[in-house]
Amino acid sequence: MEDETLGILASGRGSNFESILEHVEMDILTNVEVGCLVSDNPQARALKVAESRGIHSETVDAENLRDRKEYEIRINKIFKEKGVTLIVLAGFMRIVSPYLIEKYRHKIMNIHPALLPSFKGLNAQKKALKYGVKVSGCTVHYAEEDVDAGEIILQKSVPVKENDTVSTLSDRILIFEHRTYPKAIQLHADGRIEIEDGRTRIDYSGDWEKKWDKRQKKFIEQQRKAWKDKKVYKDVFE
Numbered sequence: 001m002e003d004e005t006l007g008i009l010a011s012g013r014g015s016n017f018e019s020i021l022e023h024v025e026m027d028i029l030t031n032v033e034v035g036c037l038v039s040d041n042p043q044a045r046a047l048k049v050a051e052s053r054g055i056h057s058e059t060v061d062a063e064n065l066r067d068r069k070e071y072e073i074r075i076n077k078i079f080k081e082k083g084v085t086l087i088v089l090a091g092f093m094r095i096v097s098p099y100l101i102e103k104y105r106h107k108i109m110n111i112h113p114a115l116l117p118s119f120k121g122l123n124a125q126k127k128a129l130k131y132g133v134k135v136s137g138c139t140v141h142y143a144e145e146d147v148d149a150g151e152i153i154l155q156k157s158v159p160v161k162e163n164d165t166v167s168t169l170s171d172r173i174l175i176f177e178h179r180t181y182p183k184a185i186q187l188h189a190d191g192r193i194e195i196e197d198g199r200t201r202i203d204y205s206g207d208w209e210k211k212w213d214k215r216q217k218k219f220i221e222q223q224r225k226a227w228k229d230k231k232v233y234k235d236v237f238e
């Protein structure tokens, strides 16, 4: 099977991007390489992450471009040059238009910090708290023309605590985003995802998940250390 080359789109912090890179560096994600990062925001921390890890990055500023298509033609050119086979939206604040979606049908993934179809759009964690749900989480899905729509690949639930703030709930979800996104990418790269009637069917045969969990252990150990001083540490790691 051909290696998967990722083209990452990110607008801000880039922590999901970072966790994907760490999974590659730790040989947890296999047959996957990160080809490049494109950001629409010259101030994005994600650009610094790329620089520090030797990943090719470019800023494509949308300001002087007439429309979304023109913007995406620029992005597509970069992705073509880098041989990108899978586009990974990691906190990308622009809506992807049909131009790119059609070119990369079922080859664009997104992560959303809620259990879709609940709480689409911005501030999903705030919406979840306001609604009073007792469980939230994250969803990795293929991107479609509509925002936060498309076939769901993986979901991970986390409890919502009575004393949660937007910040603590976001952190608790983020810890699992960092584990779930790489897993979905590996499933895609391994050709394990079939799509039928708007649903995915995932082939976990041959102890796929057991093997993945075993490989991912060292990332989780690293996470444990990194989150040691955060409020949600106890909820997630103990």
Ligand code: GRF
Pocket (backbone or CB within 6 Å): 010, 011, 012, 013, 014, 015, 016, 017, 090, 091, 092, 111, 112, 113, 174, 177
């Ligand atoms: C994440 O919560 C992700 O689910 C959402 O945007 C946020 C991006 O965070 N789509 P980061 O830039 O990956 O740190």
